[in-house]
Amino acid sequence: MPELDNIIHQPARLRIMAALVALSPEGEIDFSTLGRLLKLTDGNLGAHLMTLEEAGYIKAEKLFINRKPRTKLRATHRGRARFQDHVEALREIIQGGGVEE
Protein backbone atom coordinates (compact mmCIF):
# COMPACT_ATOMS: atom_id res chain seq x y z
CA MET A 1 0.00 0.00 0.00
CA PRO A 2 1.50 3.39 -0.98
CA GLU A 3 2.41 5.74 1.84
CA LEU A 4 2.88 9.46 2.18
CA ASP A 5 6.52 10.48 2.30
CA ASN A 6 7.43 12.96 5.05
CA ILE A 7 10.34 14.40 3.08
CA ILE A 8 8.40 14.91 -0.14
CA HIS A 9 5.26 16.18 1.56
CA GLN A 10 6.85 19.54 2.49
CA PRO A 11 5.37 22.01 -0.10
CA ALA A 12 8.65 23.29 -1.60
CA ARG A 13 10.11 19.79 -1.85
CA LEU A 14 6.88 18.49 -3.38
CA ARG A 15 7.21 21.14 -6.11
CA ILE A 16 10.90 20.35 -6.66
CA MET A 17 10.17 16.64 -7.06
CA ALA A 18 7.18 17.36 -9.32
CA ALA A 19 9.43 19.37 -11.64
CA LEU A 20 12.25 16.81 -11.69
CA VAL A 21 9.91 13.83 -12.19
CA ALA A 22 8.23 15.68 -15.10
CA LEU A 23 11.53 15.22 -16.96
CA SER A 24 12.37 11.75 -18.24
CA PRO A 25 14.95 9.68 -16.25
CA GLU A 26 17.70 11.02 -18.55
CA GLY A 27 16.45 14.61 -18.25
CA GLU A 28 18.11 17.27 -16.12
CA ILE A 29 17.64 20.90 -15.14
CA ASP A 30 19.94 23.72 -14.00
CA PHE A 31 19.77 24.95 -10.42
CA SER A 32 18.99 28.51 -11.55
CA THR A 33 16.35 27.39 -14.07
CA LEU A 34 14.63 25.29 -11.42
CA GLY A 35 14.66 28.19 -8.95
CA ARG A 36 13.11 30.50 -11.53
CA LEU A 37 10.52 27.89 -12.52
CA LEU A 38 9.44 27.30 -8.93
CA LYS A 39 9.91 30.92 -7.80
CA LEU A 40 12.22 29.87 -4.96
CA THR A 41 15.23 31.84 -3.72
CA ASP A 42 18.68 30.27 -4.13
CA GLY A 43 19.03 29.76 -0.38
CA ASN A 44 15.64 28.16 0.04
CA LEU A 45 16.08 25.95 -3.02
CA GLY A 46 19.58 24.91 -1.94
CA ALA A 47 18.41 23.87 1.52
CA HIS A 48 15.57 21.72 0.18
CA LEU A 49 17.79 20.17 -2.49
CA MET A 50 20.26 19.17 0.20
CA THR A 51 17.50 17.39 2.14
CA LEU A 52 16.36 15.58 -0.99
CA GLU A 53 19.91 14.65 -1.96
CA GLU A 54 20.66 13.28 1.52
CA ALA A 55 17.54 11.11 1.22
CA GLY A 56 18.83 9.83 -2.13
CA TYR A 57 15.84 11.26 -4.02
CA ILE A 58 17.83 13.54 -6.32
CA LYS A 59 21.32 13.72 -7.77
CA ALA A 60 23.17 17.03 -8.08
CA GLU A 61 26.08 17.21 -10.48
CA LYS A 62 28.37 20.24 -10.16
CA LEU A 63 30.40 21.15 -13.22
CA PHE A 64 32.00 24.10 -14.99
CA ILE A 65 30.75 25.26 -18.37
CA ASN A 66 32.70 28.12 -19.97
CA ARG A 67 34.42 28.57 -16.58
CA LYS A 68 31.08 29.19 -14.90
CA PRO A 69 29.84 26.83 -12.18
CA ARG A 70 26.62 25.01 -13.01
CA THR A 71 24.65 22.53 -10.98
CA LYS A 72 22.57 20.03 -12.90
CA LEU A 73 19.80 18.22 -11.09
CA ARG A 74 17.87 15.06 -11.77
CA ALA A 75 15.56 12.73 -9.85
CA THR A 76 17.01 9.32 -8.95
CA HIS A 77 15.09 6.06 -9.50
CA ARG A 78 14.53 5.90 -5.75
CA GLY A 79 13.20 9.49 -5.75
CA ARG A 80 10.87 8.76 -8.63
CA ALA A 81 9.53 5.65 -6.94
CA ARG A 82 8.95 7.47 -3.63
CA PHE A 83 7.27 10.36 -5.45
CA GLN A 84 4.94 7.99 -7.32
CA ASP A 85 4.09 6.29 -4.00
CA HIS A 86 3.37 9.70 -2.48
CA VAL A 87 1.06 10.64 -5.38
CA GLU A 88 -0.75 7.30 -5.10
CA ALA A 89 -1.20 7.83 -1.36
CA LEU A 90 -2.69 11.29 -2.03
CA ARG A 91 -5.10 9.76 -4.57
CA GLU A 92 -6.16 7.12 -2.07
CA ILE A 93 -6.91 9.79 0.53
CA ILE A 94 -9.14 11.55 -1.99
CA GLN A 95 -10.89 8.37 -3.08
CA GLY A 96 -11.29 7.13 0.46
CA GLY A 97 -12.28 10.54 1.72
CA GLY A 98 -10.25 9.91 4.81
CA VAL A 99 -7.32 11.38 6.66
CA GLU A 100 -3.94 9.69 6.74
CA GLU A 101 -2.02 9.85 9.96
Place this chain on the structure above:
Amino acid sequence: MKVTKVEAQASLDEIEDIAARTRRAIAGGSCSGMLILWGAIWLIGFAGTQFFPGQSGVLWLALDSAGFVASWVLATRRRDTIKSGNGGRIGLAWVALFVYAGIWVFILRPSSSNMRFFGAYPATVAMFGYVVMGIWLDRFLLYLGLGVTASTLVGMFLVPDWFNLWMALTGGGSLIAAGFHVRRNWN
Protein backbone atom coordinates in the same frame (compact mmCIF):
# COMPACT_ATOMS: atom_id res chain seq x y z
CA MET B 1 1.23 13.34 9.38
CA LYS B 2 -2.42 14.32 8.98
CA VAL B 3 -3.63 15.02 5.46
CA THR B 4 -7.25 15.83 4.69
CA LYS B 5 -9.00 15.19 1.40
CA VAL B 6 -8.82 18.92 0.56
CA GLU B 7 -5.08 19.09 1.28
CA ALA B 8 -4.46 15.96 -0.80
CA GLN B 9 -6.33 17.44 -3.73
CA ALA B 10 -4.41 20.72 -3.40
CA SER B 11 -1.12 18.78 -3.48
CA LEU B 12 -2.15 16.87 -6.61
CA ASP B 13 -3.22 20.12 -8.30
CA GLU B 14 0.13 21.66 -7.41
CA ILE B 15 1.98 18.65 -8.85
CA GLU B 16 0.01 18.88 -12.10
CA ASP B 17 0.65 22.62 -12.36
CA ILE B 18 4.41 22.24 -11.81
CA ALA B 19 4.62 19.36 -14.30
CA ALA B 20 2.85 21.47 -16.95
CA ARG B 21 5.13 24.45 -16.25
CA THR B 22 8.20 22.22 -16.54
CA ARG B 23 7.07 20.85 -19.90
CA ARG B 24 6.43 24.41 -21.13
CA ALA B 25 9.87 25.52 -19.90
CA ILE B 26 11.44 22.72 -21.98
CA ALA B 27 9.93 24.15 -25.14
CA GLY B 28 9.58 27.79 -24.17
CA GLY B 29 13.22 28.76 -24.68
CA SER B 30 13.05 28.87 -28.45
CA CYS B 31 9.35 28.28 -29.15
CA SER B 32 8.24 31.92 -28.90
CA GLY B 33 11.02 33.13 -31.20
CA MET B 34 10.21 30.42 -33.75
CA LEU B 35 6.51 31.27 -33.72
CA ILE B 36 7.12 34.99 -34.21
CA LEU B 37 9.76 34.35 -36.89
CA TRP B 38 7.61 31.99 -38.96
CA GLY B 39 4.50 34.11 -38.39
CA ALA B 40 6.33 37.08 -39.89
CA ILE B 41 7.54 34.92 -42.80
CA TRP B 42 4.01 33.72 -43.50
CA LEU B 43 2.67 37.26 -43.23
CA ILE B 44 5.18 38.66 -45.73
CA GLY B 45 5.25 35.58 -47.99
CA PHE B 46 1.51 35.08 -48.36
CA ALA B 47 0.76 38.83 -48.64
CA GLY B 48 3.51 39.14 -51.26
CA THR B 49 2.08 36.15 -53.15
CA GLN B 50 -1.36 37.76 -53.12
CA PHE B 51 -0.24 41.10 -54.55
CA PHE B 52 2.84 40.07 -56.59
CA PRO B 53 2.08 36.51 -57.76
CA GLY B 54 4.76 36.67 -60.47
CA GLN B 55 7.52 37.08 -57.87
CA SER B 56 6.17 34.57 -55.36
CA GLY B 57 8.71 31.85 -56.18
CA VAL B 58 11.72 34.09 -55.54
CA LEU B 59 10.03 35.64 -52.50
CA TRP B 60 9.35 32.29 -50.82
CA LEU B 61 12.81 30.99 -51.65
CA ALA B 62 14.38 34.05 -50.00
CA LEU B 63 12.03 33.99 -47.00
CA ASP B 64 12.35 30.26 -46.37
CA SER B 65 16.13 30.39 -46.68
CA ALA B 66 16.30 33.28 -44.21
CA GLY B 67 13.81 31.45 -41.97
CA PHE B 68 15.82 28.23 -41.81
CA VAL B 69 19.05 30.12 -41.05
CA ALA B 70 17.32 32.20 -38.35
CA SER B 71 15.68 29.06 -36.88
CA TRP B 72 19.06 27.39 -36.66
CA VAL B 73 20.52 30.46 -34.91
CA LEU B 74 17.57 30.53 -32.46
CA ALA B 75 17.92 26.83 -31.69
CA THR B 76 21.69 26.96 -31.12
CA ARG B 77 21.68 30.20 -29.11
CA ARG B 78 19.39 28.69 -26.52
CA ARG B 79 21.22 27.92 -23.29
CA ASP B 80 21.17 24.29 -22.41
CA THR B 81 19.58 24.78 -18.99
CA ILE B 82 16.90 22.11 -19.17
CA LYS B 83 16.95 18.79 -20.96
CA SER B 84 13.81 16.75 -21.22
CA GLY B 85 15.66 13.55 -22.05
CA ASN B 86 12.78 12.69 -24.36
CA GLY B 87 14.81 12.08 -27.49
CA GLY B 88 12.78 9.00 -28.34
CA ARG B 89 9.51 10.87 -28.14
CA ILE B 90 10.85 13.71 -30.28
CA GLY B 91 12.00 11.13 -32.84
CA LEU B 92 8.51 9.60 -32.89
CA ALA B 93 7.04 13.09 -33.40
CA TRP B 94 9.21 13.54 -36.49
CA VAL B 95 8.12 10.13 -37.81
CA ALA B 96 4.47 11.14 -37.26
CA LEU B 97 5.11 14.40 -39.11
CA PHE B 98 6.62 12.64 -42.12
CA VAL B 99 3.81 10.07 -42.21
CA TYR B 100 1.24 12.86 -42.06
CA ALA B 101 3.08 14.80 -44.78
CA GLY B 102 3.02 11.71 -47.00
CA ILE B 103 -0.66 10.96 -46.49
CA TRP B 104 -1.67 14.62 -46.76
CA VAL B 105 0.18 15.16 -50.06
CA PHE B 106 -1.75 12.19 -51.45
CA ILE B 107 -5.10 13.68 -50.32
CA LEU B 108 -4.46 17.36 -51.08
CA ARG B 109 -2.46 16.80 -54.28
CA PRO B 110 -0.76 20.21 -54.30
CA SER B 111 0.62 21.30 -57.66
CA SER B 112 1.81 24.41 -59.43
CA SER B 113 -1.46 24.40 -61.36
CA ASN B 114 -3.36 24.81 -58.11
CA MET B 115 -1.58 27.52 -56.16
CA ARG B 116 -4.02 27.47 -53.23
CA PHE B 117 -3.34 23.80 -52.48
CA PHE B 118 0.34 24.40 -53.18
CA GLY B 119 0.38 27.12 -50.49
CA ALA B 120 -1.84 25.23 -48.06
CA TYR B 121 0.26 22.07 -48.03
CA PRO B 122 3.40 23.27 -46.20
CA ALA B 123 1.28 25.43 -43.91
CA THR B 124 -0.90 22.50 -42.79
CA VAL B 125 2.08 20.15 -42.45
CA ALA B 126 3.80 22.71 -40.19
CA MET B 127 0.59 22.99 -38.16
CA PHE B 128 0.48 19.21 -37.71
CA GLY B 129 3.87 19.62 -36.05
CA TYR B 130 2.26 22.00 -33.56
CA VAL B 131 -0.56 19.50 -32.97
CA VAL B 132 1.97 16.79 -32.13
CA MET B 133 3.92 19.15 -29.83
CA GLY B 134 0.66 20.25 -28.24
CA ILE B 135 -0.32 16.69 -27.31
CA TRP B 136 2.86 16.39 -25.26
CA LEU B 137 3.66 19.94 -24.14
CA ASP B 138 0.64 22.13 -23.84
CA ARG B 139 -2.91 22.15 -25.13
CA PHE B 140 -2.34 25.71 -26.38
CA LEU B 141 -0.10 24.46 -29.21
CA LEU B 142 -2.60 21.70 -30.03
CA TYR B 143 -5.43 24.23 -30.42
CA LEU B 144 -3.16 26.59 -32.38
CA GLY B 145 -2.29 23.80 -34.85
CA LEU B 146 -5.90 22.68 -35.25
CA GLY B 147 -7.16 26.27 -35.48
CA VAL B 148 -4.74 27.37 -38.19
CA THR B 149 -5.30 24.11 -40.13
CA ALA B 150 -9.06 24.70 -40.01
CA SER B 151 -8.59 28.33 -41.00
CA THR B 152 -6.39 27.25 -43.96
CA LEU B 153 -9.04 24.81 -45.20
CA VAL B 154 -11.78 27.43 -44.77
CA GLY B 155 -9.72 29.95 -46.75
CA MET B 156 -9.03 27.42 -49.52
CA PHE B 157 -12.68 26.78 -50.18
CA LEU B 158 -14.48 29.97 -49.10
CA VAL B 159 -12.17 32.78 -50.27
CA PRO B 160 -10.16 31.21 -53.11
CA ASP B 161 -9.37 34.57 -54.76
CA TRP B 162 -8.03 36.05 -51.54
CA PHE B 163 -6.56 32.86 -50.13
CA ASN B 164 -2.99 34.18 -49.81
CA LEU B 165 -4.07 37.34 -48.02
CA TRP B 166 -6.30 35.18 -45.81
CA MET B 167 -3.28 33.01 -44.92
CA ALA B 168 -1.10 36.06 -44.29
CA LEU B 169 -3.59 37.48 -41.80
CA THR B 170 -5.03 34.37 -40.13
CA GLY B 171 -1.99 32.06 -40.34
CA GLY B 172 0.83 34.59 -39.98
CA GLY B 173 -1.14 36.68 -37.50
CA SER B 174 -1.99 33.63 -35.35
CA LEU B 175 1.62 32.49 -35.21
CA ILE B 176 2.87 35.95 -34.21
CA ALA B 177 0.17 36.33 -31.55
CA ALA B 178 0.92 32.82 -30.27
CA GLY B 179 4.63 33.66 -30.09
CA PHE B 180 3.97 36.66 -27.87
CA HIS B 181 1.57 34.60 -25.74
CA VAL B 182 4.25 31.92 -25.22
CA ARG B 183 6.89 34.55 -24.44
CA ARG B 184 4.68 36.13 -21.78
CA ASN B 185 3.31 32.98 -20.18
CA TRP B 186 5.78 30.13 -20.58
CA ASN B 187 8.98 31.48 -19.10
